Amino acid sequence: MKNKMVKDISQVDLNRHVALTQIRAFLNFLRDAEYEFIAATGMVELTESEQQDIEHYLELHDVCPSDLEKLSATLTQVRRKRREAKNCVELLAPIQNWYNDNQKMVSGLRHLLDEVSAIEYKQQHRNYVDRTDVIRRTL
Numbered sequence: 001m002k003n004k005m006v007k008d009i010s011q012v013d014l015n016r017h018v019a020l021t022q023i024r025a026f027l028n029f030l031r032d033a034e035y036e037f038i039a040a041t042g043m044v045e046l047t048e049s050e051q052q053d054i055e056h057y058l059e060l061h062d063v064c065p066s067d068l069e070k071l072s073a074t075l076t077q078v079r080r081k082r083r084e085a086k087n088c089v090e091l092l093a094p095i096q097n098w099y100n101d102n103q104k105m106v107s108g109l110r111h112l113l114d115e116v117s118a119i120e121y122k123q124q125h126r127n128y129v130d131r132t133d134v135i136r137r138t139l
Contacts, residue, residue: 047082
């Protein structure tokens with residue numbers, strides 16, 4: 001029975017660290033997804049503006065064949081970048097919406113992580129101050 005108890009305690013210790021790691025990883029995932037969503041949204045806006053610039057330039061100017069070829073290649077690159085950014089926004093939008101709708105829970109997870117981390121730190125850095133002189137008298 002004693003050996004079983006030791007295994008259970010070590011498993012609890014391992015599970016505690018796994019839980020903290022998973023909470024931290026989930027919060028980091030949400031943060032990174034938000035940053036990526038914002039960046040991708042900005043890239044969509046930028047590439048749409050670039051596309052408009054090229055299209056209006058073509059509309060308003062007489063363009064020689066060599067410049068037309070350059071603008072065509074640039075437009076192709078801009079459209080591809082825009083598609084990548086739009087795909088990223090499309091993939092991250094549900095995560096961003098969930099994040100926005102669940103701010104209270106995310107805040108609660110941050111608080112939980114801080115609280116458990118503080119307890120863990122306290123446990124690792126315990127210090128005991130003698131209340132009596134029994135040790136000094138004995139030794």
